[in-house]
Amino acid sequence: MEQADLIWHNGEMVAWEDAKVHVLTHGLHYGTGVFEGIRAYETPKGTAIFRHHDHLDRLFKSAELYYMPIPYTLEELRQATHELIAANELRECYIRPIVFRGYGQMGLYPLDAPVEVSIAVWPWGAYLGDEGKANGIRAKVASWRRIPHDALIPHAKASGQYLNSVLAKIEASKAGYQEAILLDSHGFVCEGSGENIYVVREGVILTPPQTAGILDGINRKSVIRIARDLGYEVIERDLARAELYLADEVFMTGTAAELVPVREVDDHAIGDGQPGPITAELQRVFDDTLHGRDPRYAEWLDVVAVPTKAA
Numbered sequence: 519m520e521q522a523d524l525i526w527h528n529g530e531m532v533a534w535e536d537a538k539v540h541v542l543t544h545g546l547h548y549g550t551g552v553f554e555g556i557r558a559y560e561t562p563k564g565t566a567i568f569r570h571h572d573h574l575d576r577l578f579k580s581a582e583l584y585y586m587p588i589p590y591t592l593e594e595l596r597q598a599t600h601e602l603i604a605a606n607e608l609r610e611c612y613i614r615p616i617v618f619r620g621y622g623q624m625g626l627y628p629l630d631a632p633v634e635v636s637i638a639v640w641p642w643g644a645y646l647g648d649e650g651k652a653n654g655i656r657a658k659v660a661s662w663r664r665i666p667h668d669a670l671i672p673h674a675k676a677s678g679q680y681l682n683s684v685l686a687k688i689e690a691s692k693a694g695y696q697e698a699i700l701l702d703s704h705g706f707v708c709e710g711s712g713e714n715i716y717v718v719r720e721g722v723i724l725t726p727p728q729t730a731g732i733l734d735g736i737n738r739k740s741v742i743r744i745a746r747d748l749g750y751e752v753i754e755r756d757l758a759r760a761e762l763y764l765a766d767e768v769f770m771t772g773t774a775a776e777l778v779p780v781r782e783v784d785d786h787a788i789g790d791g792q793p794g795p796i797t798a799e800l801q802r803v804f805d806d807t808l809h810g811r812d813p814r815y816a817e818w819l820d821v822v823a824v825p826t827k828a829a
């Protein structure tokens with residue numbers, strides 16, 4: 519991975535290589551952590567963090583669902599992130615805040631272990647590759663089902679839950695595909711290993727509902743809003759696996775991945791095997807939105823003052 523200079527760790531700026539934890543950190547053993555993936559982009563107003571408040575709000579909700587009180591306010595973490603981006607002199611970056619149970623207590627009762635908070639920022643290019651973003655990726659339905667609501671909390675972005683995504687991703691990669699699509703425990707389409715998923719059929723955009731075990735993606739909300747503003751009908755409903763194969767277009771969204779067309783699922787070409795027109799239009803408007811080129815969505819940008827390196 520690419521590195522930056524500084525990481526914010528429990529209220530201090532520390533050197534990248536010094537941002538370390540003890541091997542008996544609770545979260546390392548039991549996955550007791552929650553995190554966010556956020557991106558900042560260069561915009562005409564300077565570097566801006568996309569839907570920063572919404573991501574931090576989800577971080578606080580994820581923490582609460584796992585009984586982890588965060589020892590900072592949302593505003594403190596927002597400010598810390600601004601300072602961190604400025605201190606690292608980054609114009610564009612991925613932002614990874616993580617809240618986790620630290621060192622001091624072993625065993626499955628975590629409430630006496632300290633809650634630690636770190637924020638890292640670094641440059642992270644196209645998650646599924648530039649080629650994938652431009653021409654679409656090949657995806658495979660995983661044999662692993664997405665974690666059910668009655669075993670874990672799909673609405674929480676929790677570290678331990680990602681073992682499920684990791685298994686699906688390894689399986690898809692070893693089979694030669696760029697991404698995995700997970701079905702929910704009822705066999706309906708759920709999401710990618712790190713992205714929400716959408717199908718376009720006869721001009722209508724379909725996406726699995728909250729009850730399908732999805733992560734309630736910030737980009738999902740954004741793209742649904744953009745699609746409706748463009749006049750498209752967006753329906754949240756259960757999707758049968760074959761509806762992926764029969765789709766005119768399939769695409770995915772996520773912070774790391776952004777908006778990525780899917781050109782094949784399980785070796786079935788989607789449409790004519792190239793990104794379709796609705797996907798391309800949404801991708802263009804979404805990209806303009808992220809980069810502050812669309813005034814309709816200016817309220818989603820949290821502008822950071824970053825000194826230029828040359829100055």
Ligand code: PPE
Nearest residue numbers: 555711712713714733735736737772773774
């Ligand atoms: N589902 C899952 C399981 C998921 O992890 C993500 C984000 C999404 C949907 C899309 O959510 P949103 O980013 O709010 O639109 N995945 C993050 C982690 C990726 C990683 O490899 O780490 C991300 O995109 O940052």
